[in-house]
Amino acid sequence: MSKKSQVKTLQNRLTKSAGRKAVISREDVIHAAFSLVGPNRSVSSLSLREIARSAHIAPNSFYRHFKDMDELTLAMIALAGRSLNQLLGEARRRVSKDKSVVVTSIEAFMDMLESEERLLHLLLREGSVGSDRYRNAVEQFLTHFEDELCLDLIRLMKASNQQIMYPHLVSKAITRLVFAQGGYILDRPKKEHPMIKEDLIKMVRMILIGGVAK
Amino acid sequence: MSKKSQVKTLQNRLTKSAGRKAVISREDVIHAAFSLVGPNRSVSSLSLREIARSAHIAPNSFYRHFKDMDELTLAMIALAGRSLNQLLGEARRRVSKDKSVVVTSIEAFMDMLESEERLLHLLLREGSVGSDRYRNAVEQFLTHFEDELCLDLIRLMKASNQQIMYPHLVSKAITRLVFAQGGYILDRPKKEHPMIKEDLIKMVRMILIGGVAK
DNA sequence: CACTTGTATATACGAATGTATATTAAAATA
DNA sequence: TATTTTAATATACATTCGTATATACAAGTG
Numbered sequence: 001m002s003k004k005s006q007v008k009t010l011q012n013r014l015t016k017s018a019g020r021k022a023v024i025s026r027e028d029v030i031h032a033a034f035s036l037v038g039p040n041r042s043v044s045s046l047s048l049r050e051i052a053r054s055a056h057i058a059p060n061s062f063y064r065h066f067k068d069m070d071e072l073t074l075a076m077i078a079l080a081g082r083s084l085n086q087l088l089g090e091a092r093r094r095v096s097k098d099k100s101v102v103v104t105s106i107e108a109f110m111d112m113l114e115s116e117e118r119l120l121h122l123l124l125r126e127g128s129v130g131s132d133r134y135r136n137a138v139e140q141f142l143t144h145f146e147d148e149l150c151l152d153l154i155r156l157m158k159a160s161n162q163q164i165m166y167p168h169l170v171s172k173a174i175t176r177l178v179f180a181q182g183g184y185i186l187d188r189p190k191k192e193h194p195m196i197k198e199d200l201i202k203m204v205r206m207i208l209i210g211g212v213a214k
Numbered sequence: 215m216s217k218k219s220q221v222k223t224l225q226n227r228l229t230k231s232a233g234r235k236a237v238i239s240r241e242d243v244i245h246a247a248f249s250l251v252g253p254n255r256s257v258s259s260l261s262l263r264e265i266a267r268s269a270h271i272a273p274n275s276f277y278r279h280f281k282d283m284d285e286l287t288l289a290m291i292a293l294a295g296r297s298l299n300q301l302l303g304e305a306r307r308r309v310s311k312d313k314s315v316v317v318t319s320i321e322a323f324m325d326m327l328e329s330e331e332r333l334l335h336l337l338l339r340e341g342s343v344g345s346d347r348y349r350n351a352v353e354q355f356l357t358h359f360e361d362e363l364c365l366d367l368i369r370l371m372k373a374s375n376q377q378i379m380y381p382h383l384v385s386k387a388i389t390r391l392v393f394a395q396g397g398y399i400l401d402r403p404k405k406e407h408p409m410i411k412e413d414l415i416k417m418v419r420m421i422l423i424g425g426v427a428k
Numbered sequence: 429c430a431c432t433t434g435t436a437t438a439t440a441c442g443a444a445t446g447t448a449t450a451t452t453a454a455a456a457t458a
Numbered sequence: 459t460a461t462t463t464t465a466a467t468a469t470a471c472a473t474t475c476g477t478a479t480a481t482a483c484a485a486g487t488g
Contacts, residue, residue, distance in 0.1 A: 023455090023465075042343040044259060049445060058467045060447075068446095128339035128397050129256040135401065166416060173417040177387055180394040183342050187349065202380060203387040203421075212425030237435075237484095261475060272437045274477075282476095431488080438481075445474075456463070 026065045029055050030075055034118045039187060043073055043122060044130045070131050077134065080119040081141040087112050088145070094157070101152050102204055106178060110197050113185055141189035146175045153211075162212050170211035174204050239280045243269050244289055248332050253401060257287055257336060258344045284345050291348070294333040295355040301326050302359070306366070315366050316418055320392060324411050327399055338397035360389045376426050384425035388418050 018021065032055035037043050048069055052059045066072040091108035095101050115119055129139035149171035157164045164170060181200050246269035249258050262283055266273045280286040305322035309315050327334055341352035363385035371378045378384060395414050399407065 026232055040345065042258065044256065044343075047445060048447090052249075059445090060468090061466055063447085066463065098380055123340035129258075129343060131254065139398075139401075169417050170420065172413070173391055175422060176394045176398075177391050180390045184390075185355075186342075187353075199386070203383050206384065206387060206421050207417075207426030208424065209427050210420030210422065213423050214428065231432055262477090263475065273475090274438090277477085278435065429488100431486100433486075436481105436483080438479105440479085441477090445472105446470085447463085447471090449468100449470085451466100451468070453466075454464085456461100458459100458461075 004164070024057055024061060024065070026075070029062065029065050029072065030079060033054075033072060033076060036184065037118055037121050042126050042129070043076065044126065044134075046180060051187065059103070070133060073130065073134055074137055077122055077137045077141070080122045081137075081144075083116060083119050084109075084112065084123065084141070085144075088148070101156065102174070102208065103201055105149075106197065106204065107199055109178065109182065109201075110185075110193065113182055114190065114193065118181065121186060124179055125186065142175060146171045149175060164212050166211065170207060172208050172213075177203060177207070238269070238271055238275060238279070240289070243271075243276065243286065244277050244293060246270075247286060247290060251332055251335050254258075256340050257261065257290065258348075284347060287344065287348055288351055291336055291351045291355070294336045295351075295358075297330060297333050298326065298337065298355070302362070305404065305407075315370065316388070316422065317415055320411065320415055320418065321362075323392065323396065324399075324407065324414075327396055328404065328407065331400060334396065335400060338393055339400065356389060356393065360385045363389060371426065378426050380425065384421060387421050387425075391417060391421070 029051065031063050033043065033046060033051045036046055036050065036054055043174065046069070047187060048062055049059045051072070052062050062072075066075070087108055088105055095104050099107075107209070123138055123141060127135060127142070129135075146168070150167050153164060153167045153171055178200065181196065181203075185196055243265065247257065247260060247265045250260055250264065250268055260283070262276055263273045265286070266276050276286075280289070301322055302319055305318050306315060309318050313321075337355060341349060341356070343349075351366055359380070364381050366384055367378060369380045371381070392414065395410065395417075399410055402410065
């Protein structure tokens with residue numbers, strides 16, 4: 001089969017003759033899986049058949065795209081991670097004079113918590129259960145964010161002629177705290193979010209102050 | 215049935231005529247369930263039959279002690295919470311002049327991470343997946359520890375004539391960070407633990423310094 | 429001792445799951 | 459258009475699960 005034929009055409013999307021599905025994409029399955037996770041459903045509790053039902057495909061069609069559930073789960077993490085990465089990257093570029101990188105990032109993060117709840121669920125709440133590969137993947141994303149923040153901090157401190165003792169510990173503390181609170185927020189009603197956000201910013205400021213002190 | 219007959223006698227424990235089990239206690243089932251959880255098995259993935267097998271009882275005997283899996287899970291959390299509570303209480307009483315409450319508590323916590331891995335697994339890593347009641351119970355324990363720490367902090371600050379701006383935020387930040395790292399440590403080899411512990415103490419000190427500054 | 433009561437087991441059933449195999453339709457190619 | 463190749467479905471099977479019902483043993487009571 002040629003490369004071209006792999007592309008899903010408009011015709012493919014719309015054709016559905018005799019109860020037979022046109023081409024199914026990997027992404028369709030991934031999104032079907034995401035649509036099932038929520039506060040009370042963890043990805044590790046999803047069954048292959050359940051996902052197939054949600055994607056409107058036959059159970060066996062699943063195997064055309066993923067070796068098993070674990071492979072799907074990793075793809076989901078990758079997607080969520082990429083989204084968060086992109087979001088934080090944009091936030092970083094958007095930093096103004098009156099708002100620090102940290103505050104801007106936290107605000108962006110909180111926005112995403114509200115708009116892309118399901119995506120973040122995986123990273124924030126399910127990073128500690130599941131297969132080794134799964135947990136490893138989540139952990140890898142966490143340390144990635146830590147590293148980025150660490151670089152930011154060093155740059156900022158240099159610019160303002162301040163000293164920071166353990167930049168990697170400061171960024172680790174901030175990252176872990178923000179992510180932990182992020183997982184917590186997913187359970188709270190939205191009207192509490194502004195308050196939680198304020199508190200979170202205060203807590204992060206403490207860490208920063210404590211980190212650069214003396 | 216009288217109260218007395220409920221007590222498990224020595225005879226009960228040892229008698230096992232005709233393949234028939236003597237009296238089974240709630241605790242036996244709880245421990246059987248704990249023996250199944252680990253880095254790769256979350257409590258929410260355990261089946262009733264699996265636990266029954268592990269406890270060497272018939273599947274239906276489970277119902278004599280628990281309405282369903284959810285009720286067992288709550289009992290497990292309660293047990294883990296009580297253990298951790300007791301441990302931290304002892305640590306607090308053991309505070310000396312040269313070691314602060316915080317350091318003593320963290321050290322006690324780390325010790326428990328090594329000796330009672332399975333107990334802590336529930337509280338540290340599975341607090342964000344599962345039923346509403348389940349997550350609520352875990353969250354309740356977390357805030358309990360926060361509150362205790364908050365009181366400690368206020369007392370300490372008064373004693374040393376220092377000011378602390380947001381004691382409840384300081385204790386929240388510390389608690390959440392320590393618990394997050396606790397969940398992380400469960401995946402790391404023991405030889406890394408001392409290093410991680412040192413880092414954790416440094417991070418907590420930052421929060422404290424940032425919290426009392428000015 | 430007989431008798432009642434409580435507790436564990438045995439058996440069974442329907443539902444759901446992962447996956448193997450065979451089939452069939454659509455798309456690509458010639 | 460005829461043929462091949464690819465991707466979806468249909469059917470089927472062995473497991474496992476939660477739990478309903480019925481049964482058997484042990485302990486408590488008289």
